[in-house]
Amino acid sequence: MSALWRARRAPPKLTDMNITGNTVFIPGSTSGIGLALALELQAKGNTVIIGGRRTDRLAQLAAEHPGLGTVEIDSTDPASIQSAAKEVLATYPDLNVLVAMAGIMRIEDWHRPESFLENAEAVVTTNVLGPIRLIAAFVQHLQTRPDATIVTVSSGLAFTPLKVTPSYNASKAAIHMLSESVRLQLADTSVKIVELEPPSVRTSLLPGQQESDFAMPLDEFVSEVVTLLETQPDAREIQVERVKFLRYGEARGDYDQVVATLNSADPHGN
Structure with a gap:
């Protein structure tokens, strides 16, 4: 997986990467995206x-889930x-892999x-x-591993704001720029920085979001994420198709329409 989650450019690979045999810590993963991703990675042959x-x-x-490691932590x-x-x-x-998953909305x-x-x-x-704080606690250790990865978790709302969640939007925009900046600093190390950018997913992040037709089913999201990790070894940002509407509005030139659509469609979005 770590070899898969490459943050720096490298020659194209001829085959899919193997995402087995890694040791992955995912704080904030007792439910929702974190837990679903943890179980999928464990099923792929990783120590999680x-x-x-x-x-x-x-x-x-x-x-x-026999074999699943646990540790008490309040991020x-x-x-x-x-x-x-x-x-x-x-x-x-x-x-060799840290996934900084914990978050609230x-x-x-x-x-x-x-x-x-x-x-x-x-x-x-x-x-x-x-x-x-999580990165600070693990970054020195990760630099001793021959191939390590830090996965940050931002959101489609880092790029298109949902009106009712200003601080959440801003926090995820901060994570996006933090990821970009730390990647530059750690380019001389074995540590890669990869940013996961979820759209709205059917979790309990907001009341009612688990039943929202606007949100992406959790199993579909995690399945697509794992497929991307397997097939895009050089990706710096992991983007399922659904999040690209939010991610690239400004680049496409339809940002105002994307903002209007998001804020008229559904009160839930992440």
């Missing part, structure tokens, strides 16, 4: 460790991240600060500081 705050949920998932808490990193690296010294009304400020601060702490 999931992280989350609820020890009962972690125990349940470990019992249901909003710097001390928790450091503790989890030590545990993961002590138990899985071959770790909150609806905000910016007409009055009392109706958005607390939510906005929580979103930035989780979605921006969380990945930064």
Whole structure:
């Protein structure tokens, strides 16, 4: 997988890449996209460790999926991240892939600060500081691996705003530019930076999103992501077809129409 998730340009490959035999840590993966991706990667023959705050949920998932590693972690808490990193690296010294999956989405009304400020601060702490702290906790170790990957998770909303989620949109735009910048800095190392850009997916990120016809079915999303990882070894951004409507509006010249369509179609989008 790490060899698959290449962030730097390389000569074209003649065959699909093998995404087996890696050791992958996915904090924030006890449900939704993170869990579905973890299980798919485990099925592909990788050692996968999931992280989350609820020890009962972690125990349940470990019992249901033999071989799945678990570690308690709260990505909003710097001390928790450091503790989890030590545990993961002590138990899985071959770790070569970090997927910074944890994230939250909150609806905000910016007409009055009392109706958005607390939510906005929580979103930035989780979605921006969380990945930064996770990368800081693992980047030195990953540089010792011959072929390593950090996967960041932004969103189609990094490129086209959903009106009701300003801080979420901004946090994912920050992750996009962080990914671009860190990739440049780590170009002289063995660590690749790959950005996963989901569209709206049927998860519990927002109330009602799991039942939304606008959102992409979770199994279809993960299946397409894994196919892209297998067939596009040099991709810097992993984009399912559905997200390209949001991702490339400005490049196509129809950005205003994309914004209008997104904000009239459905209250859910990520």
